[in-house]
Amino acid sequence: MEPHTVVLQGGSVCDVTAGEAVRADIVISDGVIQEVGPDVTPPRSATTIDATGLFVSPGLIDAHVHVTAGTADLAAQAEFSPFYVAAQTQGILRGMLERGFTSVRDVGGADHGVAAAVADGLWAGPTVFFGGKALSPSGGHADLRSAGRQVVDNHVCCPNIGTLCDGVDEVRRAARNQLRTGADHVKIMLSGGVASPTDRVDSLQFSVDEIEAVVEEAANANRYVTGHAYTARAVNRGLQLGLRCIEHGNLIDASSVALFREHDAFLVPTLVTYDYLSKEGAEAGLPAASQAKVGDVLEAGLHALDLASKGGVKIALGTDLLGAMHRHQSHEFTIRSQVQTPVDILRSATLVGADLVGQPGRLGTVSEGATADLALWRSDPLQDAGVLAQPAAQLRMVLQRGVVAHEA
Template sequence: MEDVLLDNATVLDVRTGELLPDRRVLVHDGLIAEVGGTEVAASGARVVDLAGKTVLPGLIDAHVHVTAVTADLAAQAEWSPNYVAARSGRILRDMLLRGFTTVRDVGGADYGLAEAVAEGLLPGPRIVFGGKALSQTGGHADLRHRGRLAFDQHRCCPSMGVVCDGVPEVRRATREQLRTGADHIKIMLSGGVASPTDRVDSTQFAIEEIRAIVEEAEAANRYVTGHAYTAAAINRGLANGVRCIEHGNLLDDTSLALFREHDAFLVPTLVTYHQLAAAGLDYGLPPESHRKVDDVLGRGLDALRRAYEAGVNLVYGTDLLGGMHPHQLGEFAIRAQVQPPIEVIRAATVNAARLLRMTGEVGEVIPGATADLLIVDGDPTTDIGILDGSRHEFVMRAGQLHEVRG
């Protein structure tokens, strides 16, 4: 891999929010070797003159489903896994070209896709995967309609979850995902939009089941993240060791106190509800699921505002399905309605890196970090619209530069 010297760069220090002009960034062997001024030089390196453009860390999306190639997840479970993998490859490539260099898949992706990207067989962001999400019978990852009894839990089935009930079953299911190399375990703590038979305001899994899942994950030095909307579901998870909550649209003050007490993370996914409401039916979302979107759409932004004001650890996520994946960058503008731009950028960089336990490896433009970089034309700390993709110039993933503009 050739060395690359990014010259005449303006580097964004995401921790301080400061823009550092007239910088050079030297990339060697896929890592950031140096960041500095004219003293940074490398004989034989490929020099890229950025003419003052802004270098920020490659973006991190901590809530994706790269195998969700349609919004009709129940139908997809019947498809060929090879076909789903092929379509996932296109989703991954497009994510990378939007500037996302790391994604956390919280239901669907496995070690095969992660290794295909790591080996360069598929272009895309590195995948931090959790395998299949765990659901109780009738829970958010149980996608059977009421008249269907059979449930195919084969590992090759392109579904996003497995169904397990009772402490012995949830322990076994957790161990199975960990056996494949899962970085985290995703559990369904409440009902959701895309599932056909549960209510959004339901709570799922018994306390002893949640505790058993957390215990197994922690034994493997991994953590549990939980899908939850209501305060009741959120609080049950946080009080019993769940480290991260996905969505959280219907949280309350008791939830905010628990987030702070446990130093837990919240990953809102506001853009997906806007897209599901506007175009979900066009992309395969079943009508019974579409009717549930309004249950969570209206309160999501206020929940984000309250969590930000309360000092909760906030991380960027999108949760888009099927043909709605191209709106992945839309989360920036939505969050900027209630947060300063630099805080939204931190959610997609250093905050996400801490959740993924990759601090110092990704999410910052510092020596020793992986050379995951996004180059944009303008200052996103004053105009978050610069991160809508139209002014992206290049993305670098582990030292490999891709031109994305135009």
């Protein structure tokens, strides 16, 4: 059977590398871009999409999501039926796709089943690069027990974002269990966080030996380790011990920037989540103990982004939203525009994200040989990042592997 061909005609292609939009047609066959150029002559059997006056960007990549987090009260969610959590997840994924995100990296909660549900067409949503359950020490960021609760339930069916493991042997076993299921990365908790009830944001988590064990197991499987960390102390420790990526990093300093450059590591700031945790966290179910910690990282995040951006760090886009706050995903673009150019912002959400998930040349670019994950905008996002922040008004169409997945 002859492959089905789709041609986008008359649009302006956002060349994210060059930072400019150029008039070009796009020929797609079997979900892969075959040709990009002016005035392409399509085959007679091709389906033509009129993109006149529109700007075609690569599909967006959110490199820090929790697609199973249907509430900000993650401890309460641990008691939910996994079927109910799956129903919530389906809606969360659909919303992301309708905002122009064609790929996401889940860093705690989603498993191979979630990724397969999208890949097999059972759910509408972005392609999911998953890490399974994040690894946490007892009392760490993924230990969601209150101070008075003693029972630990690490059963795979429980809808927790993480699993508890202490000591090198347990940590190795936990890492291997995630990698066994096809995880694209392993996430560990290097410091305390906001959503966990009993740890401090400025704490260090896991021993050196434990961290090195996870890094070794990931390397053995040709995967990588990413780490949740806020303070420069925690971030620097993780980078020095071999982590490829740091999540958040709100309290980094100049020494951290130097280490990111030295180790060619990625940073994934998640500024929008603190903005809305402060505004809507209580309503979304964030416990009082966690609400009290938001201020510790909220103000510092923008400064850290500015520091890393000026220092040449590889910065991907992330949001880290929970519960009803997922709808604010695109507001991350507005926040970043305070310190980054529109070109750098779109690169973070495309080229850099693709590199992070191990898909350079396949995702994050509108070029021959790339997967035809595309977003069609009414205005040029390379000139104004506000375009990306307003998908309801600006996003005309989303193609996923060459098929129209959303149209407005």
